[in-house]
Amino acid sequence: MATDTESLAARSREAAGALARLPTATKNACLTELAGRIESGIAQIKEANEKDLAAARSTGLGDAKLRRLTLSDAGIRQMAAGLRQVAALPDPVGGVTRDTMLPSGLRVKKVRCPIGVILMIYEARPNVTIDAFALCFKSGNACILKGGREAAHSNQVLSGMAKASLEGHGVCPDAVTLLTGSDREEMKALLKLSQYIDLVIPRGGTDLIRFVHEHARIPMVQHFHGVCHIFVDATADVDRAVEVCTTAKTSGPAACNAVECYLVHEKIAPVFLPKLVARLAAEKVELRGDEATRKFAAGAKPATEEDWGREFLDLIVACRVVPDIGGAIEHIRRHGSNHTESILTADAANAGRFLDEVQSSCVLVNASTRFNDGFSLGLGAEIGISTSRIHAYGPMGLEELTTQRYVVEGFYQTR
């Protein structure tokens, strides 16, 4: 099995060479054709998905996982729309990020080029098969997609459509490879193939990330958990702060950029907390507060030590009253996950200090943490949100799926 995996990876490497130089028009044509194939193949996709769902139900897969596994008509159309969106984005490959003429007479350019072969490891969601392929392909990378076994039938149909679209335009179908096994030994073998694979991006639960971190001998960009904080400063606009704080949880309770903890300045707590509590109660959000919070938040449960730095993945938020901005920053330093933090304030000095001292991948002033994703930040699309500080920090769009090399022109200079 390891040998099969290795030969597949070797073919990905081979495909990557040509992909790096594929004209933008050809890439866009492939993506657009795939969008059409998906739209006209809804019945076929749903049939495959139904097989996965039936198997999942019979093995007693939980409701949340079943939901992620399900491909609805709207979800399928969304995949097609996503492909057309990626086709419309600028091609990052060949982009010149520096162009200087040096005293030596050398003209030195820094030019974007694909990373090479990207291994994407993900769990139940079959739409990731299409989303990840689209981004890797548009940025000139070959991809190896290791989806969850639960979604094997759905992924097989989708990657088959991708391969057919490539072949229709004379592109080597090895540009996308689907692996459906769930053998951890196979995964370990895959994670050691540094001669063929340039980057691994795991997307999934903590166990998956830890497993990859432990076994990868390939560079990894991790999309780890988001323990996001909002600091409500003394000068925040109370009503609008209630709105931002509430929706930063309710608009996506299990999203990685959802707020998990409010830090409230003690001066604003008596006014702010009662309003927040009322609003959260109306939205059925559970609040877990420290003692100071509970003085103004009737009905809040006591927060335990474990509630700080916890990703609830549900309609639950922790809350702590802090004496000042320093207390908020210190709490974030100890309990944050470097994902997303926001300050709500009218005080420019405090905004500046917060932006300066909190070094998360995305730090916001007077805006919801939910804006930390590739779409909201203007990247057009994203393959994940990195909490690694190497290569990419924050949402990874097309540019973050490239690297940069030096291209130098001279007239026979020596050194």
Next chain:
Amino acid sequence: MATDTESLAARSREAAGALARLPTATKNACLTELAGRIESGIAQIKEANEKDLAAARSTGLGDAKLRRLTLSDAGIRQMAAGLRQVAALPDPVGGVTRDTMLPSGLRVKKVRCPIGVILMIYEARPNVTIDAFALCFKSGNACILKGGREAAHSNQVLSGMAKASLEGHGVCPDAVTLLTGSDREEMKALLKLSQYIDLVIPRGGTDLIRFVHEHARIPMVQHFHGVCHIFVDATADVDRAVEVCTTAKTSGPAACNAVECYLVHEKIAPVFLPKLVARLAAEKVELRGDEATRKFAAGAKPATEEDWGREFLDLIVACRVVPDIGGAIEHIRRHGSNHTESILTADAANAGRFLDEVQSSCVLVNASTRFNDGFSLGLGAEIGISTSRIHAYGPMGLEELTTQRYVVEGFYQTR
């Protein structure tokens, strides 16, 4: 011992927080002060270096290693000059690389910030202690310097001077930490501390790189071997090509950007090779050629299969005659190390094709491979030349020692 290492790393992490926000002027003052301390401490540095050298001689360390270990007056002054150079370079921290106002009204900036804690692992050269500290510090990173045990006394004195310079300006001396043990178990423990260390940069021989690659659970940027090629196309300027080809080896026979293999177009071989051979002979460079090469290169030794893709680290170069540019590109694809490749040609189409199809970290037209370093490419300085395609590819200067985060300003937008 592992616990000691861990607590040192934890202190580095602590120091990194403040370093990220240190004013440029303070950083420059520390670097300049250190330059002064080094210049006025030459006697003290040489005394420590003499201890290392005596110990090294008694254990029978080879000549090449002894040379690398030796700090001459000129070498010490060069370290001080390097510090002043780094002080004069622009501070990358806080640099804004994108600034957009989105339709949502969010102002989104991408801002350079330090990586955090950088572990540098190197071998005999004590000057790396100062060079690596200077670059890490200027880019706002704390560094852990794991130098070779042979250089322990020299490194101790140098890092002591660095710490004293920091303290003189109120900067936490934990910004630089020297480890002098050579226990591989200690190194393994260090390479697992991903909670404290953000990046490891190994610089040294193949064994060291392999060891770090095997044991690191921390992101790594590798500075691996350079097997650099020059393709002499049919239309190259013969005399200038001889000059470039010769000096690309002789100006630094063991440098990673030195040429290791000439690929010569068969049409130019009869004119070019005899001239090249004469020039190489005068410079005492050994040429190892394939059969076609030896027809025109009297005295060239036969190249064996192992000579392709080999880093000679000496006054030796391999040579192969190729039928066309495709043959050259294919040879590089099979035997290159993604470090540096150059084409010498008057044919613009071939230059374009070479730049396009050879995806090494630095590809040159009509210039010596020796130009692939941070100084020659205009970065001001470098901490190494990465052959990893992740994070940095090619020379790593100050900018490559930073990452980028998102800073977002709004007016209570929700999503």
